[in-house]
Amino acid sequence: MKLKLHFVYHLIFGLTVCSVYGQDISLYQQYNGRYDFTFIGNTLNTIENNNITGFPTPPCTILTSSSATLTLNTNDIVESAYLYWAGSGPGDFNVKLNSQAIVAQRTFSIFNSGGFEFFSAFNDITSLVQSTGNGNYTLSELDLTGVIDPYCPTGGNFGGWAIVIVYKNPALPLNQLNIYDGMQGVPNVINITLNSLNVIDNQDAKIGFVAWEGDKNIAVNESLTINGSELENLPLNPANNAFNGTNTFTNSNQLFNMDLDVYNIQNNIQIGDTTANIQLTSSQDFVMINCIVTKLNSQLPDATVTIDDLDIACNSREITVDYTVYNINSTATLQAETPIAIYADGTLLQTTQTINSIPVGDSENATIQLTIPDTIPADFNLLFSVDDDGTGNGIVIENNETNNDDNATVALVNSEEIPPLATLYSCNKGLTKGVFNFSEYETLIKTNASDIVTFYATESDRNNNTNPISSAADYTSPTTPATIYVKLDNGSCYATATFMLITKNCPPMIYNYVSANDDKANDAFFIDGLRNVFVNYKLSIFNRWGRLIWVGNNNMPDWDGFANKGFLINDADVPDGTYFYALELNDPEYPEPRTGFLYLTR
Numbered sequence: 346m347k348l349k350l351h352f353v354y355h356l357i358f359g360l361t362v363c364s365v366y367g368q369d370i371s372l373y374q375q376y377n378g379r380y381d382f383t384f385i386g387n388t389l390n391t392i393e394n395n396n397i398t399g400f401p402t403p404p405c406t407i408l409t410s411s412s413a414t415l416t417l418n419t420n421d422i423v424e425s426a427y428l429y430w431a432g433s434g435p436g437d438f439n440v441k442l443n444s445q446a447i448v449a450q451r452t453f454s455i456f457n458s459g460g461f462e463f464f465s466a467f468n469d470i471t472s473l474v475q476s477t478g479n480g481n482y483t484l485s486e487l488d489l490t491g492v493i494d495p496y497c498p499t500g501g502n503f504g505g506w507a508i509v510i511v512y513k514n515p516a517l518p519l520n521q522l523n524i525y526d527g528m529q530g531v532p533n534v535i536n537i538t539l540n541s542l543n544v545i546d547n548q549d550a551k552i553g554f555v556a557w558e559g560d561k562n563i564a565v566n567e568s569l570t571i572n573g574s575e576l577e578n579l580p581l582n583p584a585n586n587a588f589n590g591t592n593t594f595t596n597s598n599q600l601f602n603m604d605l606d607v608y609n610i611q612n613n614i615q616i617g618d619t620t621a622n623i624q625l626t627s628s629q630d631f632v633m634i635n636c637i638v639t640k641l642n643s644q645l646p647d648a649t650v651t652i653d654d655l656d657i658a659c660n661s662r663e664i665t666v667d668y669t670v671y672n673i674n675s676t677a678t679l680q681a682e683t684p685i686a687i688y689a690d691g692t693l694l695q696t697t698q699t700i701n702s703i704p705v706g707d708s709e710n711a712t713i714q715l716t717i718p719d720t721i722p723a724d725f726n727l728l729f730s731v732d733d734d735g736t737g738n739g740i741v742i743e744n745n746e747t748n749n750d751d752n753a754t755v756a757l758v759n760s761e762e763i764p765p766l767a768t769l770y771s772c773n774k775g776l777t778k779g780v781f782n783f784s785e786y787e788t789l790i791k792t793n794a795s796d797i798v799t800f801y802a803t804e805s806d807r808n809n810n811t812n813p814i815s816s817a818a819d820y821t822s823p824t825t826p827a828t829i830y831v832k833l834d835n836g837s838c839y840a841t842a843t844f845m846l847i848t849k850n851c852p853p854m855i856y857n858y859v860s861a862n863d864d865k866a867n868d869a870f871f872i873d874g875l876r877n878v879f880v881n882y883k884l885s886i887f888n889r890w891g892r893l894i895w896v897g898n899n900n901m902p903d904w905d906g907f908a909n910k911g912f913l914i915n916d917a918d919v920p921d922g923t924y925f926y927a928l929e930l931n932d933p934e935y936p937e938p939r940t941g942f943l944y945l946t947r
Contacts, residue, residue: 367455370527370537370634377647377676377744378705379517380424382638384553384594386507387411389432389487390601393590394500394560405497407432407504410485417479421512426474427524429467429635430484431557431603432504434492436464440506441485445473453528457631461501463557465528465635474510482508500560501631503602507555509636518548519676519705521643521744524636531556531588531632537623544618544643552623553607555636559588560602566628571613572621578608587625588632614641619742646672646679646703647744650731652753653710659758659838662717668751669710670731672703675744679703683741686733689717689755690725696735723757760840761792763833768844772851775877777825779848784817786844790833801830807841822846850878850932857926857943861906869903870943872928881931886943889923906945921946 389408417423428447430440438449449466456462484506493502511522529535544550552571569576569587577584581591581598591598592605614621621641625634649671656665672679683699694715703709717725730750732739739749766786771779787798800814801807802822807830814820814829827846832839854873861868875882876899886895886904894908908917928939 367529367633368453368527370525370529370535370637372523373526374425374524375674375744376424376511376520376522376524377645377674378513378519379515380511380513380520380522381421381517381640382512382522382553383415383417383510384507384555384592384605384607385413385415385482385510386429386505386555386592386603386605387413387484388590388601388603389489389504389506390502390603393562393601394502394558405494405502407489407493407502409488409490410483411506412481412483413508414481415474415477415479415508415510417510417512418514420514420516422514423471423475423478423510424513425469425511426471427467427509427636428470428484428506429465429509429526429555430487430504430506431463431465431633431635432487432489432492433461433463433496433502434489435462436466437487437489438466440466440487442470442473443477443481443483444485453526453635455528455530455633457501457530459499459501461496461499463501463528463633465557465633467526470508474508501558503558505557505600505603507603507605507636509555509638518642519644520640521645521676523639525638526636527634529634531625531627531634535625535634537625537637539621539623539639539641544614544616544641548611548642549609550611550614550641551607551609551639553593553638554588554604554634556588556604556606557633557635558602558630559590559604559632560630561586561589561591561598563630565630566626567630567632568624568626569608570624571608571610572618574613576608576610576613578606582606582608588627588630643744644677645675645742645744646677646705647675647748648672648679648683648731648741649674649748649751650685650729651751652727652729655727655753655755657755657758660760660840662719662757663714664717664755664757665712665714666727666729667710667712668729669708670699670703671708673706673708675705678705680741683732684734684739686730686735686737687713687715688728688730689715689721691728692718692721693735694718696733699731717755717757723759725755726752727755728752758838760838761796761833761835763790763831763840763842766790766831766842766844768847770847770849771825772874773825773848773878777848778821778823779825779846780819780821781846782818783820783829783844786831787817790831790842793835795836797834799832799834801832802827804828804830806830807832822848850874850930850934852935853879853928853930853939855926855928855939855941857941859904859906859943859945861945861947869905870926871903875928879930879932879935883929883931885927885929887925887927888919889925891925894919894924906947918947919945 451467453465489504496502592600593607654667681702687694732741806812825848831842853875884897894911
């Protein structure tokens with residue numbers, strides 16, 4: 346939440362009206378839980394500016410160090426500690442606290458109507474305060490001695506420091522604590538509206554200020570109001586002199602030209618209030634507000650959501666999302682069935698809801714599967730919005746209504762296209778067995794050199810990335826027709842394809858020489874590509890006079906010079922000589938018998 350405050354002020358020592366330039370007071374940090382706050386700090390001024398009636402020039406001196414004491418209760422645990430230091434001039438941004446070097450992490454500046462510049466600086470010193478604990482704190486080496494001379498005649502010389510300490514204690518009620526900072530002058534009026542409250546108890550509600558350059562002797566229309574009611578804290582802070590060099594925490598009125606003030610506002614804010622309006626006025630004194638802290642018993646949940654993980658399937662418009670709904674920065678349980686809307690490039694995909702009530706500081710994990718419409722591009726922004734019913738409206742009053750969204754960039758992954766792969770043919774090696782070479786398909790399929798192409802004999806192997814074919818150049822398929830399964834992997838997605846392997850019965854190769862002498866070479870009539878290929882073949886052998894002497898088929902051994910037909914006794918040797926064969930393949934592709942001569946020797 347950004348609080349933009351605009352103002353005009355009257356010159357302290359003149360009649361001119363002029364704008365003041367600074368940094369608008371805005372929310373810096375919020376705490377929800379069993380928290381409270383305190384301030385410590387001290388001035389570097391040795392005397393009140395404008396301390397004598399008529400505003401004579403005070404002594405133009407300033408210290409370079411000062412100390413303050415922190416005293417927390419035993420069960421108070423420091424959560425955060427923020428150091429602010431400020432003064433006249435363009436700024437000294439390197440100081441020491443308890444001898445430890447401190448460098449400004451953020452800086453603020455402002456000019457008054459006379460063109461004089463003032464500064465403030467910030468450092469998160471949480472670890473230092475946590476380790477030091479209660480005791481003395483000394484800020485040193487804030488040296489403005491060479492700067493303040495031009496500021497002294499008008500009482501604009503000042504320097505000081507403050508530590509804003511946030512602590513938690515299990516005995517405290519659940520509170521909402523807000524820290525606002527910036528650098529604004531308070532001539533005429535500043536209005537601040539605190540939103541998103543749900544006050545259930547106004548007990549011990551309070552507001553604190555870190556302010557610079559307030560003068561107790563200037564009290565012209567100087568006031569602080571909340572919800573229209575003027576505040577005072579007597580005797581330190583009368584209603585007409587809110588910024589007068591006081592420290593409410595130590596009950597001191599010697600905090601020259603700075604204020605560490607806290608006001609009880611429990612009677613100025615009502616149970617059920619959802620906003621609080623703060624107004625600061627000063628018609629003469631140029632007061633600079635550096636930090637405002639409010640503590641209210643405001644019990645509200647705070648729903649936030651994170652997209653934790655995306656599972657994006659290849660070649661799919663289905664995505665699985667792991668997400669978490671939190672109720673961290675809160676003071677009340679987030680109710681069950683809080684709606685969640687899910688958008689893709691601003692288009693509502695679907696709604697869901699939390700399942701359980703989520704206690705303060707807890708969370709709920711969930712997983713959802715989303716179908717992305719074809720109208721949404723492959724690259725899109727995915728947005729999860731908790732406490733959104735799909736129309737942009739919520740059902741829960743929250744501490745912060747602006748932190749309900751989380752988004753992620755989604756890129757659906759699609760594979761490269763595999764061109765059509767033609768069926769491969771090979772000669773039947775028997776019982777439809779074939780040897781194939783499809784190595785050229787790898788080059789055909791690849792789009793990029795880094796692509797990986799693998800071939801598989803079964804779809805299951807391809808799906809499980811198991812048993813890839815090791816050699817595509819001489820793959821033996823034990824049976825055909827067979828399907829080869831292809832995967833093209835480009836590193837983010839993969840494509841699949843198939844092609845067929847088919848064998849055909851090629852013409853047999855006939856070796857027409859038989860030497861039946863048991864020397865293991867040409868001992869029988871061998872016809873390559875015949876047996877178990879043309880399974881219905883019939884082979885007839887005739888002698889040179891044309892008499893049938895032998896008939897065989899796929900179920901018989903090859904002819905080795907013996908007769909099984911004719912006038913010779915079965916299995917009788919036939920003499921050496923020339924014989925005639927007739928091979929009937931009984932195949933539609935080869936309707937005519939193959940005939941020729943063969944030669945037998947022993």
